Each structure stands twice: as C-alpha cells, then as structure tokens.
Amino acid sequence: MSSIFILNIIRFFLLLAVQVFLFKNVGYYNVATAFPYILFLLLLPLNIPNWLLYTISLATGIVVDMFYDTFGVHAAACCTLAFVRIIVMKLTVDYEAHETLATPGIGEMNFRWFFFYSSVLVLTHHLTLFMVEAFTFSNLHYTLISAFLSSIFTEVVILLFSLIFYRKTKR
Amino acid sequence: MxxxxxxxxxxxxxxxxxxxxxxxxxxxxxxxxxxxxxxxxxxxxxxxxxxxxxxxxxxxxNLGKANDRLANENAALREQLRQSLYSNIVDEHQVNDSLYDQRYSYIVARVINNSVHQKSNYITIDRGSLHGIQKGMGVISADGVVGIVLNVSPHFTTIQSVLHPDTRISATLDTVNAFGSLIWGGKIVDPTKAALRDIPNHVKVKEGEKVVTTGYSLFPSHIPIGKVIKSDMSGDSFLDIEVLLDTDFSTLQYVYVVLDKMSDEKQELEKLNTENE
Structure with a gap:
C-alpha cells in the first residue's frame, strides 16, 4: 500500500521534471510536442476512486500549467483524460483478475492492452489540450494535425519509458 | 430527490x-x-x-429623430452660409463683393391696387419693364412672399398674388428638408391662410413651424411664407398642412420684385434636361 503510494509520488516528480525541464524544449517545429507526464495518470492504481483520480488529474494539470504558463489548459485536458480512463477501464478490465491496487502497466497487463489503453488516452488528452489551447474552431485542421502528431510523439515516448522501466514496474 | x-x-x-x-x-x-x-x-x-x-x-x-438631427445640422450649416442677400433695400441695390457673385437684387415698388376677397386676387405695382421687371419674377414683401409677376407694362406690373388658385410656390419647412407647394383657393378662402401640399406623411410637422421658400424657383431660399397652424393626415400619402401667411395682403404697401441674375442661365440649363429626353 505505502510502497505503491511512494512509487507514484516518485513517478510524479520524475515525470514532471522530465516534462518541464526536458520535453518543454523538445518539439518538432511547434507541430508535434510530447507530453509524457500523463504516463503518471495512466499508471495510477487500477481501483483508484473516481473523485481521487479527478483530483489528482486536476492537480497534475495545474502543476504542469504553472510551468507552461497556460493556467487551466492542461488541467482541462487531464480531467478529460481521467474521464476517458474511467470509461476505458470499465469496458476493458476484468477487475477480479488483478490486485486492487495494481498498476495498469505493461508488466501487470499485456502490451497490446497497454498500447490500446495509452493510445486512446493520449489521443483524447491531446485533442482536448490543443482545442482548449486554440480555443477556436478556425484553423481546425492545423489544431487537429498538431494534436495527432503530438499524440504519436507522446505515445512513442510513453512506450519507450514503459519498456525501459519494464522490469521495475513488474516488481 | x-x-x-x-x-x-x-x-x-x-x-x-x-x-x-x-x-x-x-x-x-x-x-x-x-x-x-x-x-x-x-x-x-x-x-x-x-x-x-x-x-x-x-x-x-428613430428615423424621425435622425432626420430631425440631420435637418437641424443642415439648418445650422445653412445659417453659416451667406444667404442670398435678403435686405431692406429701398431701390435696386448691389453689393460689390469679389468673393460672392450677386445673384439676387430687388426692385422696390409701391402697391397701387390690391384685392384679397376675390376668387383670384391680383396686385398692381407702380414699376414696370422700364425698371427691369419681367414676366414671371417673384415678388416678396418685408414680411414674406407676395406672388409672381403676371404681366408687365412699361410703368406698371400686375402680380398674381399667393391668394390665387393658380399660384404654386415651392415651399419647405424650416427644420425639415421636405418640400411641397403652397396653394390657395378651392376650400381655402381666408386671405390669411394657405395650404401646403405634397409634404409626405412621414414628416413630423410641429405647429408653429416656419414655412419658407426653397430657392428652387423664383425666390431666394428661406424667404418666410408663414407658420404651420394645423397638420393633418390626408387620405393619400401626403400631409394636409394649413399655413398662416406671414404677409398681410390686406395692408400690403411696398413690395420687392426679385431680380434673379442667374435665372436665364438656370432656365437654359434646365431646358437641356427636357431636350435630351
């Protein structure tokens, strides 16, 4: 219990540090930007209560917003991510087959499930993020292209992280 | 719940x-x-x-308000114009001004015969063609419009006064830019009153508003004609306006014949309009 708690805290700070100090400066001509910090939200325990998930998501988003000077944009995207996470979990996960506080990573689940799960969540997060950031439906195609390319970028980074820390998350 | x-x-x-x-x-x-x-x-x-x-x-x-505002603005601007020199000149008189060409001058004349109670009223004055009066000129008094020159002899002139059913004088309201014609006769037999026709229904006419000349025809603009005393909707799309005349025809003694120096030029130019048709 407490080890999961500490693990998540460490993950939170590590991913946030990587996000704001490294990936903030990495991008492909402002078209594709990676936001791998959401891996933290993806890897929150399976049976986390909804209200806690939302609160954590909002807090994470606000912290990222502070560094990006876009107050509320990441918060909104993270709330959407939390909502979609709950739906996807409800549809695809057989809760009885897992520990209550298991981490939904590659180690606990399988690669195919994690790939699907992360793709959907990353895509929704990025769509919300770019739409709220643009805050207009003009130049919609540009916004969508940005969101899509950034999703691919983020997804690749997230899969890389997951594979690198594969053994560790497996415990 | x-x-x-x-x-x-x-x-x-x-x-x-x-x-x-x-x-x-x-x-x-x-x-x-x-x-x-x-x-x-x-x-x-x-x-x-x-x-x-x-x-x-x-x-x-708000159109009425807007029109009023525009009309007031126009009136204010018009006041800044040098109007066409209406003054109490006793004889034909000109101002030599290099900036403004004289357009109107006035020949003063004495009324020697007058009528107000006929169906068609005429005025005779003691000036004629020898003094430069020609047929069709406008005649005003110190108070307002009098009529139109009808016939000219060397020493005398007859004037078809406003109190004549065939007289039409282009008239406008002081504050509104709608113009119509001033008529007398028919139902109106009172020599102190006349009717203003052809002012459209949408124009707001206040009682007591001044009726003045337009300057389109024989008279300089803004020569007083009278005051509105009644304004009714008529059956068609024009107002039925009753005007109290400024000129007291029964006590008329001196009149001014308006000499428009540019009337020939104007008429020739306007003749081209119909020739081109």
Missing part, C-alpha cells in the same frame, strides 16, 4: 468530469488573457449580432 442522488452516484464519473472540466475551463478563461479575450469576443459576437438584428427594427423608430 433520492433517485437523483442514486442516479448521480451511479454515473459519478460523468458528473465529476463535468465538475472538474468546468472548473478547468473556468481557470482557463479566467487566467489566460488570450482565451479570455476570445471568450468575451465570441460572447460579444452573439450579443452583438442580436443587437444588430434588433437595431434593424428599432432604427426605423
């Missing part, structure tokens, strides 16, 4: 999402200048378009 809580509890993910996402958007709009300006702009776009549509209707209600 209990069912509502059960419902909300069952779909708590969705309602929590609404709550948190709404809060995030609130933060976004509240704290980011770009989104804020855009949100308020699009709000203004909606409100603005509604206002524009409403204004489409309401502006018709």
């Amino acid at each position: 209990k069912n509502i809580w059960i419902f909300i509890g069952k779909y708590n993910a969705f309602f929590l999402f609404l709550l948190f996402f709404g809060f995030s958007l609130f933060l976004v709009i509240r704290n980011n200048i770009y989104q804020r300006s855009y949100a308020f702009n699009s709000a203004n776009l909606i409100v603005g378009s509604i206002y524009a549509h409403v204004n489409e209707f309401t502006k018709y209600f």
Whole structure:
C-alpha cells in the first residue's frame, strides 16, 4: 500500500521534471510536442476512486500549467483524460483478475492492452489540450494535425519509458 | 430527490468530469488573457449580432429623430452660409463683393391696387419693364412672399398674388428638408391662410413651424411664407398642412420684385434636361 503510494509520488516528480525541464524544449517545429507526464495518470492504481483520480488529474494539470504558463489548459485536458480512463477501464478490465491496487502497466497487463489503453488516452488528452489551447474552431485542421502528431510523439515516448522501466514496474 | 442522488452516484464519473472540466475551463478563461479575450469576443459576437438584428427594427423608430438631427445640422450649416442677400433695400441695390457673385437684387415698388376677397386676387405695382421687371419674377414683401409677376407694362406690373388658385410656390419647412407647394383657393378662402401640399406623411410637422421658400424657383431660399397652424393626415400619402401667411395682403404697401441674375442661365440649363429626353 505505502510502497505503491511512494512509487507514484516518485513517478510524479520524475515525470514532471522530465516534462518541464526536458520535453518543454523538445518539439518538432511547434507541430508535434510530447507530453509524457500523463504516463503518471495512466499508471495510477487500477481501483483508484473516481473523485481521487479527478483530483489528482486536476492537480497534475495545474502543476504542469504553472510551468507552461497556460493556467487551466492542461488541467482541462487531464480531467478529460481521467474521464476517458474511467470509461476505458470499465469496458476493458476484468477487475477480479488483478490486485486492487495494481498498476495498469505493461508488466501487470499485456502490451497490446497497454498500447490500446495509452493510445486512446493520449489521443483524447491531446485533442482536448490543443482545442482548449486554440480555443477556436478556425484553423481546425492545423489544431487537429498538431494534436495527432503530438499524440504519436507522446505515445512513442510513453512506450519507450514503459519498456525501459519494464522490469521495475513488474516488481 | 433520492433517485437523483442514486442516479448521480451511479454515473459519478460523468458528473465529476463535468465538475472538474468546468472548473478547468473556468481557470482557463479566467487566467489566460488570450482565451479570455476570445471568450468575451465570441460572447460579444452573439450579443452583438442580436443587437444588430434588433437595431434593424428599432432604427426605423428613430428615423424621425435622425432626420430631425440631420435637418437641424443642415439648418445650422445653412445659417453659416451667406444667404442670398435678403435686405431692406429701398431701390435696386448691389453689393460689390469679389468673393460672392450677386445673384439676387430687388426692385422696390409701391402697391397701387390690391384685392384679397376675390376668387383670384391680383396686385398692381407702380414699376414696370422700364425698371427691369419681367414676366414671371417673384415678388416678396418685408414680411414674406407676395406672388409672381403676371404681366408687365412699361410703368406698371400686375402680380398674381399667393391668394390665387393658380399660384404654386415651392415651399419647405424650416427644420425639415421636405418640400411641397403652397396653394390657395378651392376650400381655402381666408386671405390669411394657405395650404401646403405634397409634404409626405412621414414628416413630423410641429405647429408653429416656419414655412419658407426653397430657392428652387423664383425666390431666394428661406424667404418666410408663414407658420404651420394645423397638420393633418390626408387620405393619400401626403400631409394636409394649413399655413398662416406671414404677409398681410390686406395692408400690403411696398413690395420687392426679385431680380434673379442667374435665372436665364438656370432656365437654359434646365431646358437641356427636357431636350435630351
């Protein structure tokens, strides 16, 4: 219990540090930007209560917003991510087959499930993020292209992280 | 009530999402200048378009006011113009001014015969063609318009006064730019009154408003004619305006014949209009 708690805290700070100090400066001509910090939200325990998930998501988003000077944009995207996470979990996960506080990573689940799960969540997060950031439906195609390319970028980074820390998350 | 809580509890993910996402958007709009300006702009776009549509209707209600304002502005501007020298000159008189060409001059004449109680009233004056009077000139008095020169002899001139059913004088209201014609006769037999016709119904005419000449024809503009005493809707689209004449025809003694130096030029030019048709 407490080890999961500490693990998540460490993950939170590590991913946030990587996000704001490294990936903030990495991008492909402002078209594709990676936001791998959401891996933290993806890897929150399976049976986390909804209200806690939302609160954590909002807090994470606000912290990222502070560094990006876009107050509320990441918060909104993270709330959407939390909502979609709950739906996807409800549809695809057989809760009885897992520990209550298991981490939904590659180690606990399988690669195919994690790939699907992360793709959907990353895509929704990025769509919300770019739409709220643009805050207009003009130049919609540009916004969508940005969101899509950034999703691919983020997804690749997230899969890389997951594979690198594969053994560790497996415990 | 209990069912509502059960419902909300069952779909708590969705309602929590609404709550948190709404809060995030609130933060976004509240704290980011770009989104804020855009949100308020699009709000203004909606409100603005509604206002524009409403204004489409309401502006018709304000047309009278707008016209009055424009007319007042015109009147004020007109006052700044050097008007065509209406003055109490006793004989034909000119001002030598290099800036302004003299257009109108006046020949003073004494009334030697007059009538006001006939069906058609005429005035005779003691000046004629020897003094430069020609047929069709306008005649005014110190108080206002008198009539139009009808026939000229070397020493005398007869004037078809305003109190004649065939006399039409182009007249306008002091503050409104609608013009009509001043007529007398028919129903109107009172020598102190006349009627102003052809002013459209939409013009707001106040009682006591001045009626003046337009300057389109024989008279300089803004020569007084009379005051509106009654304004009614008639059956057609024109107002039925009753005018109290400024000129007291029964006590008329001296009149001024208006010499328009440019009338020939004007008539020749205007003749081209009909020739071209």
